[in-house]
Amino acid sequence: MLPENRLEWVEGWGMATGGAGYVFRLRDTSGVAEALEAARSAGVPVVLRGAGCSYGDAALRPESVVLDLSALDRVLAWDPETGIIDVEPGVSLGALWRLVIGDGWWPPVVTGTMEPTIGGMLAMNVHGKNNWRRGTIGDHCLEFDVVLADGGSRRISKENDPDLFHAIIGSFGQLGIITRARLQMKKVHSGLLEVKAVAAPDLESMLLLADEAKEKWEYVVGWIDAFATGKNLGRGQLHLARHLEEGEDPDPAATLDADAQDLPGRLFGVVPKAQMWRLLKPFTNRPGMRLINLAKYLAGSSLGDDKVFRQSLAEFSFLLDYVPNWKNVYLPGGLIQHQSFVPMASAEEVFRNQLEICRECRMPSFLAVLKRHRPDPFLMSHGVDGFSLALDFPVLRGRREELWAMVRELAGAAVAAGGRFYPAKDSALTAGLYRATFTAGRLDRFAELKAQLDPNRTLRTALADRLLYG
Amino acid sequence: MAQHEFKHALVVGASSGIGEALARRLAADGARVALVARRESELRRVMDEINVAGVDRAVAVTHDVRAVEDIPELVQEIARVLGGLDIAIYAAGVMPAVAADEYSTAKDREMVEVNFLGAVAWLNPIAERMARLGRGTIIGIGSVAGDRGRSGNPVYCASKAGFHAYLEALRNRLARVGVRVVTIKPGFVDTAMTRGKEGLFWVISADRAAEIILGKARRGVVTAYVPARWRVVMTIIRSIPSFIFSRLGI
Numbered sequence: 052m053l054p055e056n057r058l059e060w061v062e063g064w065g066m067a068t069g070g071a072g073y074v075f076r077l078r079d080t081s082g083v084a085e086a087l088e089a090a091r092s093a094g095v096p097v098v099l100r101g102a103g104c105s106y107g108d109a110a111l112r113p114e115s116v117v118l119d120l121s122a123l124d125r126v127l128a129w130d131p132e133t134g135i136i137d138v139e140p141g142v143s144l145g146a147l148w149r150l151v152i153g154d155g156w157w158p159p160v161v162t163g164t165m166e167p168t169i170g171g172m173l174a175m176n177v178h179g180k181n182n183w184r185r186g187t188i189g190d191h192c193l194e195f196d197v198v199l200a201d202g203g204s205r206r207i208s209k210e211n212d213p214d215l216f217h218a219i220i221g222s223f224g225q226l227g228i229i230t231r232a233r234l235q236m237k238k239v240h241s242g243l244l245e246v247k248a249v250a251a252p253d254l255e256s257m258l259l260l261a262d263e264a265k266e267k268w269e270y271v272v273g274w275i276d277a278f279a280t281g282k283n284l285g286r287g288q289l290h291l292a293r294h295l296e297e298g299e300d301p302d303p304a305a306t307l308d309a310d311a312q313d314l315p316g317r318l319f320g321v322v323p324k325a326q327m328w329r330l331l332k333p334f335t336n337r338p339g340m341r342l343i344n345l346a347k348y349l350a351g352s353s354l355g356d357d358k359v360f361r362q363s364l365a366e367f368s369f370l371l372d373y374v375p376n377w378k379n380v381y382l383p384g385g386l387i388q389h390q391s392f393v394p395m396a397s398a399e400e401v402f403r404n405q406l407e408i409c410r411e412c413r414m415p416s417f418l419a420v421l422k423r424h425r426p427d428p429f430l431m432s433h434g435v436d437g438f439s440l441a442l443d444f445p446v447l448r449g450r451r452e453e454l455w456a457m458v459r460e461l462a463g464a465a466v467a468a469g470g471r472f473y474p475a476k477d478s479a480l481t482a483g484l485y486r487a488t489f490t491a492g493r494l495d496r497f498a499e500l501k502a503q504l505d506p507n508r509t510l511r512t513a514l515a516d517r518l519l520y521g
Numbered sequence: 522m523a524q525h526e527f528k529h530a531l532v533v534g535a536s537s538g539i540g541e542a543l544a545r546r547l548a549a550d551g552a553r554v555a556l557v558a559r560r561e562s563e564l565r566r567v568m569d570e571i572n573v574a575g576v577d578r579a580v581a582v583t584h585d586v587r588a589v590e591d592i593p594e595l596v597q598e599i600a601r602v603l604g605g606l607d608i609a610i611y612a613a614g615v616m617p618a619v620a621a622d623e624y625s626t627a628k629d630r631e632m633v634e635v636n637f638l639g640a641v642a643w644l645n646p647i648a649e650r651m652a653r654l655g656r657g658t659i660i661g662i663g664s665v666a667g668d669r670g671r672s673g674n675p676v677y678c679a680s681k682a683g684f685h686a687y688l689e690a691l692r693n694r695l696a697r698v699g700v701r702v703v704t705i706k707p708g709f710v711d712t713a714m715t716r717g718k719e720g721l722f723w724v725i726s727a728d729r730a731a732e733i734i735l736g737k738a739r740r741g742v743v744t745a746y747v748p749a750r751w752r753v754v755m756t757i758i759r760s761i762p763s764f765i766f767s768r769l770g771i
Contacts, residue, residue: 052594055646060654070605071654095601114601 053093053116061098061117065106066378066385067446068478070113070513072098076122080139080230083118083198087509090116096511097200099224101171102143104164106388107478108513109175109223115511118228120170126150127231134236135193140170140229148365149309156236157294157364160188164371170229175475176221176429179368180270180292183423187434189220190427191235197227200505204230218500221429223474225497225515226504241295242306243361244270250352254285254406257421258399258438264291265423270367273421274351276344277406277442284406287421288351292367312365314372327374335380335445340417384446386417387478389458392424394437397468402440405461409442412457414450416442430493430500433473441476455479474514485518525658525701527735529605530554531596533586533643534613536563538712539662542731543610545571548578550735555599557643558613559585586613586639593646600650608738609647611640612662616714619674629676636680641687648691651700658701660738661688665706665746668755671771692743704744705734708751723750 053073062069073095075086090097098117100110111117123141130136131154138147145165148158160172160179167177173195176187185191194208197219205227209216219226247268251257257273264271268291275287300306317323322330334343371377378386393401402421409415420441427434442461444454458479462472471488472480486494497519501508508520530547534540536558548554548571556571556579558564564581571579580602584595600606615635617628644659651657666674667681685704692702709721710730730747737745746752761769 052597055593055597055649055653058650058653060656071600071650093601113604 053089053095059117061100061103061111062385063107063109063111063478064104064378065387065446065478066382067387067451068108068111068385068513070111072111072113072115072117074100074117074119076119078122080123080198083228083230084202086116086118087200087202090509097509098512099170099174099228099510101141101168101174102166104162104167104171105175105475105514106386107476108517109474109477110171110512112511112513112516120228121168123170123230124168131156134238135233136236137231137233138169139231140173141168143168144172148312151236152239152242152307152309152312152364155239155303155307157239159185159191159235159237161368163369165365165369166372169232169234173220173229173232174222174224175473176427176432177475178422178424178434180272180422182434183265183271183425184269185237186425186427187221187429188234189217189429191237192220193233193235195219195229195233196231197229199227200507200509215500217428218430218497221431221433222497223431223514224512225510225519226500227510239294239307239364240297241300241303242308242312242364243295243300244292244364244367245295245299245359246290246292246362246367247357247359248351248355249289249291250287250348250356251289252286252352253283254399254403257285257287257289258402260289261421261423261438262395264289267291267293269293271423274347275406275419275421275440276348277409277416277419278341278344279348280410284403286348286352287419288348288355290367292362295361306363312363314365314369324373325375328377328379331374331377332380335417337413337415340415344417381445384448384451386443386445387454387458388441388443388476389461389479390439390441390473390476391461391465391470392433392435392437392439392473393465393468393470394435396437397470398438398440401464401468401470402438404464405440405442408457408460408464412453412460414444414454414457416444418443430497431474431489433471435469435471437470439473459484474518477514477518480518482518482521525607525656525739525741527552527608527658527739529600529603529607531557531599531603531606531609531647533557533584533609533611533639534662536560536567538612538714539707539710539727539730539734540610540612541567542727543612543660543734544579546728546731546735547608552578552608553603554579555582555603556580557582557584557595557599559583586643587634589638589642592642596643596646596650606647606650606657608658608660609644609651610660610662611643613639614662614664614714616674616677619677621672632676632680633683636677637683637687640684644687644691648695648700648702652695652698655699658703658738659688659691659695660703660705660734661685662734663688663704663706665708665751665755667706668759669766672767673771689744701738701741701743703734703738703742705737705747706745706751706755707747708754710747723748 057073061072121141123139127137270292532544535544535556568581664681
C-alpha cells in the first residue's frame, strides 16, 4: 500500500485537469530510488513533476506516485567567466536568472513565467519569444545526468550520446529523470532591452511583420485580438525586443542588479498586484474580454504604435508573472490552452480558420499569442519553420466536452497543414491527432527507446497515456 | 476543476436494491463504478449487465463488509483501478425478520456489523482520503426506521440511527474541507428487503429512488427523505410523545 499521508490533489497549471497522487518530495537524489521502489511495489507508475507549470496533464496521473523534484534546487557550480552553470532539476528559472544576471549573463531561452524548473523546462524542451533565433532550452544544454526507470544513472551529452541526448530532452519525462543539468548562459551587456511595439491591423500584416522582425530583433511576440472578425481578423500588436549592445547602457552595473529587475509589487504604487486578479474577475466573460481586447488593440494601435522604449529583462520576459495568480480569474473551471505550430506557407490560412472556428463555436480565445519558430533536432520536437498561435480558453460549466471537441477541430486544421503541437500546453488532443504530426520513424524510435530504457512504462503521465500509449 | 464530479464511483452494497440502481445510474451517466458486495454471482450479474455495451464502466469487488481490516487497502486499490474516487455510496444493509418477542443477539450483531460498523469501516478511510484531497461526495443510505425506536426491529432502527448520527458528524467534520456528506432516508422502496412485507405504502422503484438520490446529492442537499413526502410523515412521527408512540405498535 502507498502511504496515505502522501496523497494530495495534483493539478495542471490551468486548473482544469487534476487527480489524486502520492507525492514524494525529494530532498536529495537518493530519494529517487525510494520513490521508484514504492511505485514498483504498489504497481503504479511514476510521474515527474517540477513547478507544475504545464497547462494540462503533463505532470500528473491519477493514483500514481508523483515525484516532485522542485526541492532539488541547488546550484552545483557557476562559472561567471564562461557562463556555464550546473544545476539540480528543481532550480527555478527565476532563481537561475537572479544568480547569473549580476555577472552579465541571462538564460538564452526563457518562458513567459519564471516559475518553471530547469528539469521541467528540459523535459518539455521549452521555447521562448526568441525561438527563431535561439532554438529551445535543449539547444543550450551541454550535458545532463539522468536516472533511468531501473534506478541506473548515466551522464549524457551531445557528444557522448547524441541520440539519447536529443531523445530525453523534450520527451516530457518519459525516458528518464534528469537529476543534474549543465547549461550555457548568454552574455548580456545590460539588464535592459530595447522594445518596440507595432500595431498590426490584420492577420496577414501580423505574420508579415513578425517574419520581417525576426532578422533584426532577438525577441518577437504578437498579441492577437481573437474577438476581431472580418477584415480585422487577426489584428493585434507585436512586441519586438533586442538586448542592448555594449556601451548602449550608461549604467549596466545598476540595470544588471537582480533587485533592479524585480517586478513591482504594486500597480501605480497603490494596488497590491497579488489582488489584481480580483479586479479582472468581473471581466472574465465574453463581453468583458471582448471589451478588454478591443481596448488593448485601440490603445496599442494609437498611443502604442511604433513606440520604442526600454524595459528590464524580467519585465519584458515574464509577462505571465506581472499579475500574480491571474489564472484565478478562470476559476472555478480553470483554463486550457491550445498551441498549434504551423509551417510558414500555411500559417495564415490555418490561423484564420482556427479563429473562425472559435467564433462559430461561440468560444473565442480570451488571450491569443503568436510566435515565430524554427525546427530543432530533438526527437519529440514541436518546432517548425513557421509560426505558433497559442489560444487560451476558459473552461465553463457544462461546456467542457464542447470545448475539448472544438480544440480537436482546431488541431485537425493544423495537422492537415503539417503542423505540430507542444505537450506542455495541451489538455485535449487525441493520440491520433498527436501521432499524425510525426513521421513514423520518429515515433518508432521513441517506442524503441521507451522499451529499452523503461520496458514496464514506470515513467508515465496522464498526457503520455493520452497521446502515446492510449 | 469541479469538486463534486461523479466520474469515479464506489458503491458498497451494489448487488441488489438501491445500491444496484445507483450503480447502474452512475454508469449510465458516464462514471466508472466499483461494485462492492458479498454475493459474487449477483455482483457479476450487475457488472455484466452494466458492461453490456462493451464499455468497461463497472468493476466488481467481492467483499464482506465485516472483514474490516481489508478495507483501507481495498479503497486504495479501487481508486487506482478507477483512476480516482469522486463519490462513495454505502448502501449495504440487512434487515432479518425479527419476531415481536425475539431477542436474537446473532441477528442483532449482524445488523450492527453490516448496517453500522461496515459503514464506518468503509467510510472512515474514504473520508480521510477525501479530506486530504479537499473534494468528494459521500452518500449514506440510511432509513426512515432510524428516526424512531420501533418495537418491531429494535436493532435495525438503532443501527440506522447510529449511521445517521455518524454521517452527520462526518458532514460536520468534512464540510469545511469541501467534502459533501449526504444522508439519505428512504421510505418504502421495492427491493428484496421489503418484498413480501405487508403494510407498505408509497412504494417506489429502486431506480426512481436512485434518480432522486443522485439528484439531491448533485444539488448539495445534506439530508433527504426519499421520496420527499416522507419528510412530512417522519416529522409527525418524530413529534409523537413516547407514551403514545409505545401504544401504536409500530
